[in-house]
Amino acid sequence: MKRVALLGATGSIGRQAREVIAGHSELELVAATSGSQPLDGLAPLTQVGGDPVELLDRAEPDVVLNAVVGFAGVRATLWALERGIDLALANKESLVAAGDLALEAWKRGGGRLLPIDSEHSALHQCLEGRPGETVAGVVLTASGGPFRGRNRSDLADVSIEDALAHPTWNMGPKVTIDSATLANKGLEVIEAHYLFGLDYGRIEVVIQPTSVVHGLARFRDGSALAHVGYPDMRVPISYALTYPDRTPTDMSQLDFSSGLVLEFEPVDDDAFPLLGLARRAGERGGIHPCVFNAANEVAVGAFLDGRLPFLGISDIVERTLEETGGEPAADVDELVTRDQEARRLAEKALVPA
Numbered sequence: 001m002k003r004v005a006l007l008g009a010t011g012s013i014g015r016q017a018r019e020v021i022a023g024h025s026e027l028e029l030v031a032a033t034s035g036s037q038p039l040d041g042l043a044p045l046t047q048v049g050g051d052p053v054e055l056l057d058r059a060e061p062d063v064v065l066n067a068v069v070g071f072a073g074v075r076a077t078l079w080a081l082e083r084g085i086d087l088a089l090a091n092k093e094s095l096v097a098a099g100d101l102a103l104e105a106w107k108r109g110g111g112r113l114l115p116i117d118s119e120h121s122a123l124h125q126c127l128e129g130r131p132g133e134t135v136a137g138v139v140l141t142a143s144g145g146p147f148r149g150r151n152r153s154d155l156a157d158v159s160i161e162d163a164l165a166h167p168t169w170n171m172g173p174k175v176t177i178d179s180a181t182l183a184n185k186g187l188e189v190i191e192a193h194y195l196f197g198l199d200y201g202r203i204e205v206v207i208q209p210t211s212v213v214h215g216l217a218r219f220r221d222g223s224a225l226a227h228v229g230y231p232d233m234r235v236p237i238s239y240a241l242t243y244p245d246r247t248p249t250d251m252s253q254l255d256f257s258s259g260l261v262l263e264f265e266p267v268d269d270d271a272f273p274l275l276g277l278a279r280r281a282g283e284r285g286g287i288h289p290c291v292f293n294a295a296n297e298v299a300v301g302a303f304l305d306g307r308l309p310f311l312g313i314s315d316i317v318e319r320t321l322e323e324t325g326g327e328p329a330a331d332v333d334e335l336v337t338r339d340q341e342a343r344r345l346a347e348k349a350l351v352p353a
Helices: 012-022 053-059 070-083 092-098 100-109 118-127 173-181 183-196 234-242 274-284 288-304 312-323 332-350
Strands: 002-007 027-034 045-048 063-066 086-089 113-115 135-142 203-207 213-219 224-228
Touching: 002 012, 002 053, 002 234, 012 027, 012 234, 027 053, 045 053, 053 070, 063 070, 063 234, 070 086, 070 092, 070 100, 070 288, 070 332, 086 092, 086 234, 092 100, 092 183, 092 288, 092 332, 113 118, 113 183, 113 234, 118 135, 118 183, 118 213, 118 224, 118 234, 135 183, 173 183, 173 288, 173 312, 183 203, 183 274, 183 288, 274 288, 274 312, 288 312, 288 332, 312 332
Parallel strands: 002 027, 002 063, 027 045, 063 086, 086 113, 135 203
Antiparallel strands: 135 213, 213 224
C-alpha cells in the first residue's frame, strides 16, 4: 500500500488524482489540503489554507502529489525532496522558482521526482534508462491554446472568456491563461532544464494542435521517440503515483486506424512573447526564473480581475524582469523574500504612471 498526501485536492489535477487514487487499491489517500474549499471526510488528515509542511510531517506519506497552484507550493516541494520522499509534481512553479535549491534538496534526499505535467511525464518515459550522452535534446509540444493562428494585433481585445476557452485540455483558470499566453510552455522549458539537466539550446517547443503528441526525445543517431495518447491528465497522474508499475487504467487507447493526423507548427514568437521571456530568464539563471514566475502570477491575476488587457500580461513580466534579478537565493526564506519583492514590482507596474 502506498500512502499518498494530496496537496491541492480540490483543483483540476487534485480532483483527477482523487479519481485515480480511488481506482487503485494499492493507493491510500492519507492527507489532503486545499486553498480554501472544505475537505470534510476526504482523508484522515486534512487542512484548508496555510503551509502544509506540518500536516506532511504528521501524515508520513510515501508519495506527495503537489498540485498546489503557483509559488505557494515551494515549501512542500522542498520538504519532499529533502526527505527523499517520492514527489509527484504538478506544481511546476515551485521547481522553476526554487531552481538550484530544489536540485540540491533532491540530491541530498535521493528520492524520486516524477513530473505530472503531461509533457514532462512523456519525456521522463522517453528518456528513462537512456545514457545522457546519447540524448541530443527534447521537444515540448504545445496545443497553441485558444489563440493558435492569431497574430499579435488579433489579441489586443480578447476577453477573459475567450482566453479560458482551451480547445483540448480542461484546467484551472491560472494554467488555462498561461496556456493561452504560452507562459505555461515557458515555465515548462525551465522545468525541463532542471528535471533533465539539459541546457536551453537543447529544449525545443513546437505547436501540436490536437495535444496527442505530449513530448519527443531526440537522440544523437538522428532518431526521435515520441509519447502519444489522448489528452487526459489521469494518465500522467497514474504513472507518477504507481511508478514503476504502470498499472492499468480505463483510459481509451489511440485509434491509429481512424485517419489520425499528427501535425506540427512553429511558435509565433511575436504573438506570444512570454515563451521567449521565460527562456531568457532561464538562461540568465539566478533569481530570474523566480521573478518571471512571480510577475506572471501577478499579471494573470490582474487579467482575470479585469484590471489588465491580455497583451499587458507579457508587458508586466518584461518590465519586472528588467527591474530586478541577480544571484540565486541562498535558502527558502530568502527565496520567499525575493518572490515578494518581484510581486511588489509587478503590482507597481500595473498602476499607470
